[in-house]
Amino acid sequence: VSLGSGSTPQDLDGRLADLLGDPGARLLVPSPNHAGWVDVSGGPAVPGEGDDRAATVVVRAGVPVAAIDHDLTLSAQPDLLDLVANSAGLAIEQSARTARARMEAERLRTAAEKLRAAAGDRRQEINDRLTRGPGRRLEALAVLLEEPDASLEEAYAELKSVLEEVRDISHGEVPLALYEAGLGPALQDRGGTAGSRVSLHACAVEPEPPELETLYLFVSQMPADATRELRCELERRSDQAADTWRFAVHGAPGLPEGSVRERVEILAGTMVMGEDGAVLEIPCAGDGLDSL
Numbered sequence: 001v002s003l004g005s006g007s008t009p010q011d012l013d014g015r016l017a018d019l020l021g022d023p024g025a026r027l028l029v030p031s032p033n034h035a036g037w038v039d040v041s042g043g044p045a046v047p048g049e050g051d052d053r054a055a056t057v058v059v060r061a062g063v064p065v066a067a068i069d070h071d072l073t074l075s076a077q078p079d080l081l082d083l084v085a086n087s088a089g090l091a092i093e094q095s096a097r098t099a100r101a102r103m104e105a106e107r108l109r110t111a112a113e114k115l116r117a118a119a120g121d122r123r124q125e126i127n128d129r130l131t132r133g134p135g136r137r138l139e140a141l142a143v144l145l146e147e148p149d150a151s152l153e154e155a156y157a158e159l160k161s162v163l164e165e166v167r168d169i170s171h172g173e174v175p176l177a178l179y180e181a182g183l184g185p186a187l188q189d190r191g192g193t194a195g196s197r198v199s200l201h202a203c204a205v206e207p208e209p210p211e212l213e214t215l216y217l218f219v220s221q222m223p224a225d226a227t228r229e230l231r232c233e234l235e236r237r238s239d240q241a242a243d244t245w246r247f248a249v250h251g252a253p254g255l256p257e258g259s260v261r262e263r264v265e266i267l268a269g270t271m272v273m274g275e276d277g278a279v280l281e282i283p284c285a286g287d288g289l290d291s292l
Contacts, residue, residue: 013040019084020070028055028067037067045069056081114266134162174213183212187219187232202234207245211282214263215247218271218280221256228253230277236284243284252278 016025028037028045039045047055047067054075058066068085075081141158144150178186184200198219206212219230231250236243255273264271269282 016068016084020068020074020080022071022074024053025068025070028069030064030066056085058085137162174216178212178216179209182206183215183234186216187230197229198232199229200232200234202232203236205236207284210263210267211245211284214260214267214269214282215245215280217258217260217263218247218256218278219249221258221260222249222278223253223257225253245280245282245284247280247282248277249279250277254278 013026016027017023026045027040028047029040030036031038031044037045037047047057047069049069052072054070054072056068056070057064058068066085068081070081137158141155141162144158145155175186175189177189183202183206187198187200207215215234219232222230228251230252233248233250235246237246238244252273255271255278261271264280264282267282269280271278271280
């Protein structure tokens with residue numbers, strides 16, 4: 001019995017159907033985060049769903065790697081199911097990688113679209129606020145400076161006030177230093193303007209830009225507290241499902257507010273408040289594609 005190691009995922013389902021004599025037979029694999037199952041096309045699926053269906057789980061080294069969804073009557077032929085499952089071997093592993101990669105690629109595509117839309121909305125909001133606030137104040141200041149007896153001291157005070165308003169409007173946005181110098185220096189610089197002192201202990205490899213920006217915003221949008229020192233730790237954790245960035249901020253006064261919450265949701269991450277601070281976890285980008 002052979003399913004063919006070079007088969008496409010669709011061919012694999014067809015071969016399963018032929019071997020089992022069940023036109024509805026199909027192969028399912030664990031989703032990238034092992035929160036459920038997907039079919040060979042990467043769509044969500046439930047093994048053995050329906051009164052006339054059942055499922056046989058394929059286990060390798062104690063880990064479920066696939067499930068064969070089949071007609072309930074085949075449950076009376078365990079030898080046939082075991083023979084087909086054991087012969088699937090390489091074909092099942094290849095199909096599992098392909099399905100997970102498709103699902104991860106779709107997740108990344110959707111996340112990228114949502115992040116672009118959110119960034120566009122945020123840029124428009126900032127542009128509108130800058131036009132209504134600092135823009136008009138600078139126009140008035142220009143008129144003031146044209147007067148013969150204009151007070152430079154008054155103009156300087158107004159410029160400082162406008163600068164503070166610009167900083168307030170741009171709160172939480174990503175600085176160029178994040179890409180030029182890295183997460184640590186950017187956080188330290190942000191700490192100086194937000195009040196809290198910030199230090200970072202991190203692994204050698206930094207996340208991709210969407211994740212990196214989210215880590216920065218996770219700190220920059222926290223409530224300001226000049227009496228606190230934020231000790232940040234970044235590590236990449238690996239398991240059989242996928243790699244995850246874990247970002248712990250010890251001494252955090254509370255969870256951040258603002259656009260970072262939407263970004264974390266888009267990236268399928270989580271953030272929680274514990275006894276010693278806040279923790280952010282987000283999947284590493286492209287893990288489902290690395291295995292191809």
